[in-house]
Amino acid sequence: MRKNIIAGNWKMNKTASQASEFLSSVASRMDSKDEVVIFPPYLSVAAAVAALKGTKVKVGVQNMHFEDAGAFTGEVSADMVLESGCEYVLIGHSERRKYFAETDETVNLKVKKALAKGLIPMVCVGEDLEEREKDLTFDVIARQLRRGLEDVAPASVVIAYEPVWAIGTGKTATDEQAQEVCAFIRKSLSEMGFDAAEISILYGGSVKGSNITSLMSMPDIDGALVGGAALTEDFINIINY
Ligand code: PGA
Helix, strand or coil, rough: CCCCCEEEEECCCHHHHHHHEEEEEEEHHHHCCCCEEECHHHHHHHHHHHHCCCCEEEEEEECCCCCCCCCCCCCCCCHHHHHHCEEEEEECCCCHHHHHCHHHHHHHHHHHHHHHHHCCEEECCCCHHHHHCCHHHHHHHHHHHHHHCCCCCCCCCCECEEEEEECCCCCCCCCCHHHHHHHHHHHHHHHCCCHHHCCCCEECCCCCCCCCCHHHEEEEECCEEEHHHHCCCCCCCHHHC
């Protein structure tokens, strides 16, 4: 079901005690009419779930493996994620693709596993600067969607459009650039057989309290995936755009 979602991707930041401290101080101000989701590092998930108990804020993980169990040192399974109290899983973040060899094919396996287990996959897509400058943005996004969601039954996925050149750079896409690609994503999903009008499509890349309002006024942007600013009190301004 399409709804507005404000998500915070903490990346490799905040230990369990730092997560408790931060969330305890902001939890009472995180209530929103929109869905709010926090993605802490694995080892801080339990602390986040405990600190957010009694609020509507959801918790997710930043990655998971597509197999159920086995000899995959360093990995976690969907069942582990579910049992820890998470409802969401981030899949295919550009940093996973760049530093940890995530491919459209592993994204696809993970999306299928997440859906089969009842987790909501938040699938990240986005072009890098070179691809944008070569006018390949739509080709890259179309490929990531087609391969990443291949043979995925029209179901509850969330898409996050994150242009790589806007992540952690302070260089936000303009509202129009973000809207243009989010509209393209919706059209592509529809052509792939998804009920695209019902899918939440988020924008991510240097979102802050000062630019969220105009991004959210765009017709095809249903929320934000926030990195750096999700680690600070500015996240409260973003939630309350
Ligand atoms: P940023 O990160 O907000 O720090 O640009 C966004 C993300 O990587 O999800």
